[in-house]
Amino acid sequence: xxxxxxxxxxxxxxxxxxxxxxxxxxxxxxxxxxxxxxxxxxxxxxxxxxxxxxxxxxxxxxxxxxxxxxxxxxxxxxxxxxxxxxxxxxxxxxxxxxxxxxxxxxxxxxxxxxxxxxxxxxxxxxxxxxxxxxxxxxxxxxxxxxxxxxxxxxxxxxxxxxxxxxxxxxxxxxxxxxxxxxxxxxxxxxxxxxxxxxxxxxxxxxxxxxxxxxxxxxxxxxxxxxxxxxxxxxxxxxxxxxxxxxxxxxx
Amino acid sequence: xxxxxxxxxxxxxxxxxxxxxxxxxxxxxxxxxxxxxxxxxxxxxxxxxxxxxxxxxxxxxxxxxxxxxxxxxxxxxxxxxxxxxxxxxxxxxxxxxxxxxxxxxxxxxxxxxxxxxxxxxxxxxxxxxxxxxxxxxxxxxxxxxxxxxxxxxxxxxxxxxxxxxxxxxxxxxxxxxxxxxxxxxxxxxxxxxxxxxxxxxxxxxxxxxxxxxxxxxxxxxxxxxxxxxxxxxxxxxxxxxxxxxxxxxxxxxxxxxxxxxxxxxxxxxxxxxxxxxxxxxxxxxxxxxxxxxxxxxxxxxxxxxxxxxxxxxxxxxxxxxxxxxxxxxxxxxxxxxxxxxxxxxxxxxxxxxxxxxxxxxx
Numbered sequence: 001x002x003x004x005x006x007x008x009x010x011x012x013x014x015x016x017x018x019x020x021x022x023x024x025x026x027x028x029x030x031x032x033x034x035x036x037x038x039x040x041x042x043x044x045x046x047x048x049x050x051x052x053x054x055x056x057x058x059x060x061x062x063x064x065x066x067x068x069x070x071x072x073x074x075x076x077x078x079x080x081x082x083x084x085x086x087x088x089x090x091x092x093x094x095x096x097x098x099x100x101x102x103x104x105x106x107x108x109x110x111x112x113x114x115x116x117x118x119x120x121x122x123x124x125x126x127x128x129x130x131x132x133x134x135x136x137x138x139x140x141x142x143x144x145x146x147x148x149x150x151x152x153x154x155x156x157x158x159x160x161x162x163x164x165x166x167x168x169x170x171x172x173x174x175x176x177x178x179x180x181x182x183x184x185x186x187x188x189x190x191x192x193x194x195x196x197x198x199x200x201x202x203x204x205x206x207x208x209x210x211x212x213x214x215x216x217x218x219x220x221x222x223x224x225x226x227x228x229x230x231x232x233x234x235x236x237x238x239x240x241x242x243x244x245x246x247x248x249x250x251x
Numbered sequence: 252x253x254x255x256x257x258x259x260x261x262x263x264x265x266x267x268x269x270x271x272x273x274x275x276x277x278x279x280x281x282x283x284x285x286x287x288x289x290x291x292x293x294x295x296x297x298x299x300x301x302x303x304x305x306x307x308x309x310x311x312x313x314x315x316x317x318x319x320x321x322x323x324x325x326x327x328x329x330x331x332x333x334x335x336x337x338x339x340x341x342x343x344x345x346x347x348x349x350x351x352x353x354x355x356x357x358x359x360x361x362x363x364x365x366x367x368x369x370x371x372x373x374x375x376x377x378x379x380x381x382x383x384x385x386x387x388x389x390x391x392x393x394x395x396x397x398x399x400x401x402x403x404x405x406x407x408x409x410x411x412x413x414x415x416x417x418x419x420x421x422x423x424x425x426x427x428x429x430x431x432x433x434x435x436x437x438x439x440x441x442x443x444x445x446x447x448x449x450x451x452x453x454x455x456x457x458x459x460x461x462x463x464x465x466x467x468x469x470x471x472x473x474x475x476x477x478x479x480x481x482x483x484x485x486x487x488x489x490x491x492x493x494x495x496x497x498x499x500x501x502x503x504x505x506x507x508x509x510x511x512x513x514x515x516x517x518x519x520x521x522x523x524x525x526x527x528x529x530x531x532x533x534x535x536x537x538x539x540x541x542x543x544x545x546x547x548x549x550x551x552x553x554x555x556x557x558x559x560x561x562x563x564x565x566x567x568x569x570x571x572x573x574x575x576x577x578x579x580x581x582x583x584x585x586x587x588x589x590x591x592x593x594x595x596x597x598x599x600x601x602x603x604x605x606x607x608x609x610x611x612x613x
Binding site for chain 1 (some may be wrong): 305310311314315318336337338339340342343366367369370405406407408409410530576579581582586587588589590592593
């Protein structure tokens with residue numbers, strides 16, 4: 001996706017934001033420090049796993065409430081058009097979030113106002129523990145736009161993703177919103193508390209997994225070690241950043 | 252004559268057996284333990300068994316056995332028509348549940364956490380809470396909204412808010428906050444049987460905690476009254492009023508205070524709306540000092556309401572200003588050290604009680 005975009009284009013996603021953050025230029029140290037609640041974390045330890053941001057690269061997080069990032073993404077697109085920036089917003093969400101009402105409300109407004117918004121459904125076929133066929137009457141998420149066009153893409157094929165994003169960017173700038181459905185797979189469980197094996201078989205998981213990981217592991221291990229050495233936030237940080245201006249909290 | 256002899260020996264042998272039986276029974280009722288999770292699960296099971304109009308609806312309540320396993324086994328027992336897994340669409344499924352309640356069914360809606368109830372809050376307030384009033388009693392809404400509320404551990408700002416004060420503001424809702432397993436069973440059963448909308452605020456960190464439970468509580472007809480607080484610990488020097496997890500912290504604080512000669516009375520509020528104003532005021536009139544404890548944000552909170560009602564009804568009895576302990580007035584930070592500072596700890600309650608008693612604070 002990054003290969004098709006510039007840092008002027010915005011990306012916003014859900015709580016599954018670690019890799020998106022890295023793709024937008026975040027460092028591994030910032031990732032692991034944030035996960036461990038340390039000062040060197042991208043949100044200085046205050047946001048946590050679900051709340052990574054990088055505004056200087058137009059990465060707007062990092063959201064814990066399923067579906068909320070889609071209207072926010074359309075808002076970013078609105079602002080880009082308002083400022084005549086000639087850039088687009090990619091709002092990423094999962095197949096679980098695809099059923100959220102606010103998504104349809106924003107598709108409607110974006111289409112009415114020709115906003116340069118690309119709605120990217122990362123379809124890993126499970127919403128936490130619920131398979132897509134149990135949550136969606138029509139799991140053809142790319143077709144849900146009705147009046148907005150949609151493409152289905154094999155997310156496991158990096159070149160296909162790049163092509164789709166390039167195409168979508170051109171389309172959105174001229175014609176308004178488009179939906180990209182990225183067909184993918186989730187190797188692990190939904191979160192730390194989900195073993196991921198109660199609603200599917202292990203064979204299903206190993207059948208999909210590939211071997212890219214070994215090379216990257218060393219780099220990761222270094223970053224983790226550095227992160228663990230990093231200090232926790234100062235106590236005074238508890239009360240900072242509540243507001244951008246004034247009216248701080250007094251101890 | 253033989254009959255009389257037989258009767259006498261029977262009586263004698265019964266007399267020998269009976270004391271042993273009652274000793275066993277009292278021993279077993281003291282030793283029986285139940286987790287809050289088991290208490291909630293058994294309450295749901297029994298109420299579903301007793302009334303076919305009761306059904307469960309929410310995310311992962313069925314096949315996944317519940318995100319926190321509160322609804323474990325219920326899909327297998329009652330089938331997919333009474334235990335419904337929904338898509339991730341709070342506004343949608345809450346609306347459906349309230350509509351079903353209008354018709355006369357008794358939904359129990361699970362929010363995976365109450366943070367997500369904000370997506371559905373219009374239906375909770377405008378569609379459920381106000382209907383009985385707006386229809387002059389024609390449309391009552393026998394619905395329960397339940398799930399974990401408040402701070403968990405390391406889940407960040409969007410997953411840690413306490414909504415007790417928000418929901419308790421609204422007339423037409425009842426708001427309950429169980430602490431232990433007895434509360435969980437008794438209050439959930441009462442909530443399901445109640446003809447009005449009830450917001451049932453559990454606590455994720457209490458689900459696994461085990462509490463002793465009596466045979467009376469285990470009975471399927473057991474029910475606690477809505478709107479009544481419980482004096483968990485009698486005392487005479489200071490009243491500590493708390494709900495949910497903070498009751499446990501307050502009890503620990505009371506043990507510490509006892510060593511310093513301060514005898515604290517701990518009130519488990521159990522019900523935030525209606526608030527048991529008379530229990531709180533009776534206690535304050537006895538001890539003359541009050542500490543309120545909550546994990547939630549301080550402004551416009553439960554503690555603020557308690558303070559106001561005590562000032563309104565028992566002002567002359569207060570020997571010291573009311574001490575209000577609450578969570579820090581900031582979104583919940585993620586880092587463990589900051590998170591610990593953002594919620595009340597036992598030491599904070601001890602210090603507040605000492606301040607109320609005009610003792611020096613270490």
